[in-house]
Amino acid sequence: MTFTPSYIPLFASGEFHQRLQELEAMLESCRVCPHDCGNNRVNNELARCYSGYLPVVSSYCQHFGEEPALGGSRGVGNIFLGNCNLRCVYCQNFQISQNWKIERMNEVSFERMAEMMLELQGKGVHAIGFVSPTHFVPQIVRALSIAIPRGLNLPLIYNTNAYDSVDVLRLLEGIIDIYLPDLKYSDDDFGYKYSKVKMYTGISRAAIREMHRQVGSDVVYGDDGVVKRGLIIRHLVLPNDLASSEDTLHWIAKELDNRVTLSVMSQYYPTHKAVTTELLDRGIRESEYDKVLRLLEKYGFENGWMQDFESHDYYRPDFKDRIEPFKVEV
């Protein structure tokens, strides 16, 4: 079966342009993300994310670091957006997410961003991935409006911190094929303390609920064994249970579905301000990671991947065989 990205029929129907207009209107008094700053980004007024009108692209490349079911043999064509609407003290990309004076020099035209997508497609990647796209959604869709009639024909991955506006996500229905949110916290105090955002729990859950409404619980694979459509929730395990892993997994199982695909990550290490932040200034312990793996079993998750504790390589594409030994050891 040949997979057709959902934006192809949307573009042909004219609906895509209607969505683009609605998204661009949000820039005039910015409500592109839940911060609702109200600044005029068309006039380059900066606010929380330090981002003006044109998109900031820090880099773009054929990337092999995503989950194997996304990267396949030819990788994801990632486009890394500069700046961010969060301020995570442990951000592993802080050089591009929290460095707006430098990033301002990486502004590109919509035309150039469209060329990047087509260039990556020419390299044979399986999908185009937008990394930290939240604050640049209208700009991404504007660039897509140039790339699609020129032949862009790959699934789009929305790789986000989940602090997304539901109104914006609704306008992305039928444009984005694969949602890849990172569900960071289930405690608003931790969200504020470590990422400087209010109400992370409710906002991220509402966003992921909307993503789930659009693409459902079951991931669709292509003939090449690579994901073409669906929702994959990432969960980075933090030291001292700052990610509230049990609350997070319980919510997914109870409010969404335990058939939802998860990606459990062990790769946390203290960097940026976390090096001197109490409770975050060490890596996770194996016992902390094992506890989360047992929770996968407790809540009946079977779809997804988990990183090896030490190497951070991904295990095989379902949890079952990895979880069973922990049952024995308990």
Ligand code: SF4
């Ligand atoms: S996208 Fe940026 S300017 Fe717009 S509401 Fe969010 S943080 Fe504020």
